[in-house]
Structure formats: structure tokens, C-alpha cells
Amino acid sequence: MTRESYRVALGPQQYRVERPWGDLPLDGPGRISDVACDAEGRVYVQFRVDPYTDPEAPAIVVLSPEGKRLAAWGGGVVMDGHMATVHPDGRVFVVDRDAHEVIIFSSEGERIGGLGKRHGPGEPFNAPCDIAFAPDG
Template sequence: MNSSSELRLAIGQQLYRIESPFGALPADTGTVSDVAGAPDGSICLLTRRDPRVSAPADCVHVLDRGGALLRSWGAGRITDAHKIAIDAQARVWVVDRDAHEVVVFDMQGQELMAIGQRHGPGQPFNHPTDVAFLSDGGFVVTDGYAGAQVHVFGPEGEPVCAFGSLGRGPGQFIVPHGVAVLSADRIVVADRENDRVQIFSREGEVLGVFDVFCRPMDVFVDAQDTIFVTDAIPTLTRINDRGEVLGRGRGSLNGPHGFSEGRSGEILLAETNPSRLSRLIPIVA
């Protein structure tokens, strides 16, 4: 890229080079919805279609570190691909929003298990949105477009507790849209329509409410235990667990629906409008 046209942004003291679009996708994949970096450096990109009018198609696309497509899967199994996450065992978790289910695969696309009653709203999920992982192998699911709750599960998928209700007060949600986990299993939730991020203990105690965002879409936590938030302004904001802003930048046109961190510290952006994968590459001084 010619240096005169290279786009950069700063998030605090860290400079990034914007590479957009990034990666190769098969034709007619639908709309980019989310992205997750795998432990081996590969990338899982999630795309979605309207299940009412579109034929089934693969929704999980595995790219290598350079963005080349390795394989795709999900057609006929995932109805409404909303968010994706990869755990420490390299298992791929796909949140099937309107099917009220979370489906778990290995990196080759072999199904390992499913959580929730498929096409059974309220059993326990009611249009879930996202999933994140606890230190003991348990996990949390934000739920979601109708549930206004966070569900906590143990390592074997057993329900532990659920907290939250519909509303605008502390500990309440309108649409809990994204989730990540800090040290000590503190749960960070992008409370989108309430324009805030909330932090909870794994039992549901409110530990912090930070309202400097406009429709926050997603959150992730880096290895230094700081929180990144993407919202609809659009900004990409870095905060600490006390809600202090450590940096802000504009890394996309309209704000990514989901984002993740790659193995080398790059930030991967899943943009729906325009539909594309972008990445922010750290610039080392």
C-alpha cells in the first residue's frame, strides 16, 4: 500500500495500520456477522443469511493467518448465525440466535455438543446473542433479544445460575449483545440499547456500570485484562475494569457487529455494512 493512502488509528499509545478488506471468502456467503481468532493463529469468520428467504449456506469460514480460505461449514445445521467464539481447547462455539441454541464444533466442523433446546424459545435461551468462557471450563451466554439475562453454566454444560431482567437499572438489560470475561471470572456485558457496558461477578453481583458508549455491539478482553468495546458511533474504545478510558479510535466505517483479537495482537473486525472482514495491525515503534 502506498504510504500516502495508508490509514492508521491510535488507541491510547498504540498505533495500528488498517487493512480493509482482509481475507478471501467464497462468493455469496451472506453478511459478515462475527469473527474469532484461534489459538493456532487461524481465523474463524461467521456469516449469516435471513433464514426466511435464503437457502442454507455455510456460515463458518476458516482462514489462515494470511487470509486464505481453508474450509467452510454449517449449512443445514446453523439457521441464524449471530456470534462465534473459540475456547482454549480450540472448540468453535456458534450462537444460533433464532434457533435458541449454542452449537459447538471442532476446527474441522465436526459437531461436539449443543446447549439449549433447538427451536424451543425459553428452554433456556430466548434469542441468545454471544458466549464467553470461565476459568474453570464453564461458560456464559448472553440472552439476548428477548431474554434480557446472562446464563452461567458449569464445565459440563450444567446450568449454574441466571441473572438480569428487562429494564434500565443496574443489573438490567434491554439487549445484552456481547460478552467477555476478565480475571477472577468477572463478566463484561455490552448492554447495547442501554448504551453501556456492565461488569458482574459470576454470581450476578453488579461490579461496574460504564455509560460512555453509543449502542455497544461487542466486547473483548486482552491478555493484560483490559477491555475493548466497539460501538455504533463508531468508536473502538479501550477501558480498564474501573471504566477509565485508555484510548479511543475509529477503525471502521459503521462499527463492527463483532470483533476479536488475533494471535499476534491484531484486532479483527467483523463489519456488516459494508460486509467485510478488516484487521488492525499493531505498528511497533
């Protein structure tokens, strides 16, 4: 079986597996925990990094639709990034499980807000794992 013949199905949608793809370092800053795409086709790769051993390691690496590395950010801000989601308006929401917060970034990686109280378990989140948006935003 050739590489071109690998397919993954998600419901009725089929995707071709393409390896290798993307300008990600093989030793990476951590394990990949999520992938999200924006309206322009940019790919946001969420890494689960250890803030105690490498506090400045990027939590998010942004790739072009062709896989070229465009940016890396979130180091020193994201403690334990669990999931990443791109809002239709381009903001990037990163669920930081250990900090009990959903961090809101601009598409350029600038922290512009947050949901929940950072390091405040139960205020209102306790180890959040994901985020979704209603159809009306």
C-alpha cells in the same frame, strides 16, 4: 492518508487496517456478524445467512492467518448465527439466535454438541446473543 496509516484502537491495543484482506467472496453468503481467532491464528468469520433462501450457505468461513480460505461450514445447521467464539481448547461455539441454542463445533466444522434446546425458546435460552468463557474454561 495512505492505507498503511489507518489504525484502530481497542483500549491500549492498536491494530493496522489492511484492505483488502482475506479470501472472502465479494457477494458473500451473507453479512458478517462476528469474527473470532483460534490459538493458531486461524480466523473464523461468522456470516448471518438466510436459511430459507439459501439453506446450505456456510455460516462460518475459516481463513489462514494470511487470509487464505481454508474451509467453510455450518450450512444447513446454523439458522441465524449471531456470534462465534473459539474456546481455548479449539472448539467453536456459534450462538444461533433463532434456534435458541449455542452450537458447539470442532475446529474442522463437525457439530459435536450444543447448549440449550434447539427451537425451544426459554429452554433455557430465548434468542441468545453471545457467549463468554470463565478463566477456568
